[in-house]
Amino acid sequence: MIRIYNTLSRKKEEFVPLEEGKVRMYVCGPTVYNYIHIGNARPMIVFDTVRRYMEHKGYEVNFVSNFTDVDDKIIKKAIEEGVSSEEISLRYIEECKKDMEGMNVKPATIHPLATEEIDGMIDMISTLIEKGYAYAVNGTVYFRTRRFQEYGKLSHKNLDDLQAGSRSLLVSGEDEKEDPLDFVLWKPKKEGEPYWVSPWGEGRPGWHIECSVMSRKYLGEQIDIHGGGEDLIFPHHENEIAQSEACCGKIFCRYWMHNAFLNIDNKKMSKSLGNFFTVREISEKYDLQILRFFMLNAHYRSPLNFSADLMEASKNALERIQTAVANLKFLAEHATAAEMSAEETAKAEEAKKFEEDFDRSMDDDFNTADAIAAVFELVKYANTNVTENSSKAFAEAMRAEIQGLCHVLGVIAEKKEELLDTDIEKLIEERQAARKARNFARADEIRGLLLERGILLEDTREGVKWKRV
Ligand code: AMP
Ligand code: ZN
Numbered sequence: 001m002i003r004i005y006n007t008l009s010r011k012k013e014e015f016v017p018l019e020e021g022k023v024r025m026y027v028c029g030p031t032v033y034n035y036i037h038i039g040n041a042r043p044m045i046v047f048d049t050v051r052r053y054m055e056h057k058g059y060e061v062n063f064v065s066n067f068t069d070v071d072d073k074i075i076k077k078a079i080e081e082g083v084s085s086e087e088i089s090l091r092y093i094e095e096c097k098k099d100m101e102g103m104n105v106k107p108a109t110i111h112p113l114a115t116e117e118i119d120g121m122i123d124m125i126s127t128l129i130e131k132g133y134a135y136a137v138n139g140t141v142y143f144r145t146r147r148f149q150e151y152g153k154l155s156h157k158n159l160d161d162l163q164a165g166s167r168s169l170l171v172s173g174e175d176e177k178e179d180p181l182d183f184v185l186w187k188p189k190k191e192g193e194p195y196w197v198s199p200w201g202e203g204r205p206g207w208h209i210e211c212s213v214m215s216r217k218y219l220g221e222q223i224d225i226h227g228g229g230e231d232l233i234f235p236h237h238e239n240e241i242a243q244s245e246a247c248c249g250k251i252f253c254r255y256w257m258h259n260a261f262l263n264i265d266n267k268k269m270s271k272s273l274g275n276f277f278t279v280r281e282i283s284e285k286y287d288l289q290i291l292r293f294f295m296l297n298a299h300y301r302s303p304l305n306f307s308a309d310l311m312e313a314s315k316n317a318l319e320r321i322q323t324a325v326a327n328l329k330f331l332a333e334h335a336t337a338a339e340m341s342a343e344e345t346a347k348a349e350e351a352k353k354f355e356e357d358f359d360r361s362m363d364d365d366f367n368t369a370d371a372i373a374a375v376f377e378l379v380k381y382a383n384t385n386v387t388e389n390s391s392k393a394f395a396e397a398m399r400a401e402i403q404g405l406c407h408v409l410g411v412i413a414e415k416k417e418e419l420l421d422t423d424i425e426k427l428i429e430e431r432q433a434a435r436k437a438r439n440f441a442r443a444d445e446i447r448g449l450l451l452e453r454g455i456l457l458e459d460t461r462e463g464v465k466w467k468r469v
Contacts, residue, residue, distance in 0.1 A: 002010040002057065004225070005301060005365045007233060008154055010463040012365055015255065017224050023054050023061045026253075028236065029111070030227040031068040033077045035278040036099055038291065038306060039229075039262045039269050045292050046259045046300040046366075047227045048105040048410055053362050056408045064218045065108040066211060067093050069115050070204055085194050086115075099279040102288035102452070104410045112214045114205070118196045120213040121205045123187045124247050125198075133246040138174045139188030139201040145181040148242040154256060155234035183239055185209050208239035212247070215240075221248040230258040245369035259300045266305050277306075284451060285469065286311060289412050291316045296368040296409055317376075321406065322415045324379045328386060328399035335392035344394040347385055351401055354378035358405050368409065375405050415446055419453050428464050429455065 002015040017023055027047045030040050047065075069089035079086040093113075100107070125141055128134035133147050145151050145159075152159055162181055162380050165349040184206040189195035195202045215223055221244070228237065237256065244252035263269055269276045282291055294314035298304040340348065354374050361370035406413035427446050432443040447457055450466070458465045 002054075002363050002417075003365055004255045004257060007258050010156070013255065013429045015224075017059070018222055020256070020304055021059060023059045023225065024056075024219040024223040025049075025051065025061060025185075025225040025227070026061050026211065026219060026223055027063070027065045027108075027226070028111075028211055028232055029065040029067050030096060031071045031073060032089045032096060033071065033074040035280045036092075036096050037269070037276045037278050039270075039276065041099070041103060041279050041291065042262045042300075042304070043227060043229050043259050044100060044105045045103060045295045047257075049296060049368060049408075050225070050227070050257070050366055051106070052408055052410050053366060059111075062219060063106075063108045064110050064112065064215060066112050066114065066208065066214050067096070068210065069093070069113050070194060071207065079192070089113075089115075095280070098448075099283070099288070102189075102283055103279070103292050104289065104412060106410075110218050112218065114210040114214075114264070115194075115211065117213055117217065118205065120217055121186075121199050121209050122196075124213050124216075124243065126134060127247050128185065128243065131246065133242075134185055135178065136186075136200045139186075139203060140176070140184060141186040141200055142177055142182040143185055143239070143242060143246075144178065145183065146179055148246050150245070151181075151242055152238065153383065154238050154241055157234060183208065183235065185243075208236055209243060210383075211236075212240050212243040212252075212464060215252075216244065216248070221250050221252075223253045225257060226253040227253045227259070231259055233258055258302045259301075262295075262304050262306055264306050269306070282311075284456065287416070287452075287454070290318055292314045293372075293411050296411070297372055299365075299367055299369050301365075318411070321375065321379055321402065321411075321413050324383055325399055325402055325413045326415055328382060328395050328402070330386065331390060332353060332392045332395035332399065333387055333394055334388070335390060337391040338393060340391050340393045340397070344391060348394060348397045351378060351381055351385075351398065354381065355401065355405065358408075360432065362408070370410065371405075375402065378402055378405065416453060419450075419455060422465060424450065424455055428466065432464065 003012045004015050005012045025047070027043060030036050051061050051063050067089070070085065072083050074088050078088045081088070097107070126133060128143065129136065129141065132144070134141055134143050152162070159181065186198060186200055186203055186205055188201055188203040193204065194203055215226070226237065241252050261268070262276045264277070267273070267275060279288065279291070282288065288300045290311060294311055295304065297314060353378050357374035357377070358371045361367040361374060379402060382402060386395050386398050403413045427450060431443045431446040432447065449459060454468055455466050
């Protein structure tokens, strides 16, 4: 039985899916105006692991995660670079997918784009107006927050407290709202911004409506799990609930899961403070498997501190697992006996208890920290019990057991084969040729390929130098 801490009830609850054997899951994705930072990577890794564990337990998971590709920050970046918003968003969606691959985050079942779902958003906004939950003023459509009786149920906020807080937040131009608590569903276009035609004039959707629309379209009116970082609880997820439940008249989502924040050197990571790292920057120093492993060493609801020391510790810890797997492979290849002895069969059976510990930890609100501890116990057990005298079958069984558990966590337990010097030189030559031909895409690709295998290139006056990192 899987138990999930539900932000809605502030309790751990038994997971019972809407439809037997199936999980419908939605996770808010990034706004694509730059490379993703390691904070954005946390929900990706956390919810990918939730999904993998659900699949391990035999569920069929329909996992939807959007890309927000219309937003002020994207427009700003497009203006700075003198290109279209679409060019910016498509570029960073591609880059984000590369980072996801590096972190072994599986692609979602579907990754919808906000700009491709505008018709659905217009439909939902129209329904909300028809039902009296929304109103249009001068080309802007607002959600009538107080009409939705249960507003505040997720964030456990009281409407009157919110009202008091929001009075000082009232910004000019929003005084046309009936109530300061009302939020935007559609806004009129500004010069030079992307826009779509709607019954309320040319404009673009507010951010919150996209997730309500996409989850309904791809998962149905009711879903099992909705995830995101804890900063999204209010107002984003509160607003999603209001929109979806006002529109469909049904409970939108059963289990709301939120990951805590990733900090840097014990300080809040923020772009404005300049203390953040992109995943791409980290990939220049570390295999992104290490970043994944580092994140999973903490419970997803605990704040996590990022530091060079902790990354080094994760690197060493992951190496211990990878070395054990490599040794078991070697021992299996060089074993003299093929089949397990009676004693080995008993030991292989005994080792199953580590898998049980692993599952018990994961069943308890996805406690990956304890699950990893179980993997280390298993590694220790394999290291002491598999020797040069062991059978091939026993060494293989222990290796499969370790790799199986790592696979559930999405952690690759196999060491990457080291590239030979001659292979590296060949790739560098190919990159130089690509650069000469002004095929910079290929040149960058080769640089990236080498980096993934731990080879860093340096372009110097004397030519290209490389080193293993
Ligand atoms: P955004 O692109 O800002 O909408 O963020 C995408 C996802 O990353 C959301 O689920 C955020 O809650 C999450 N997120 C952003 N910063 C952090 C952080 N420092 N730690 C953990 N999650 C974060
Ligand atoms: Zn969302």
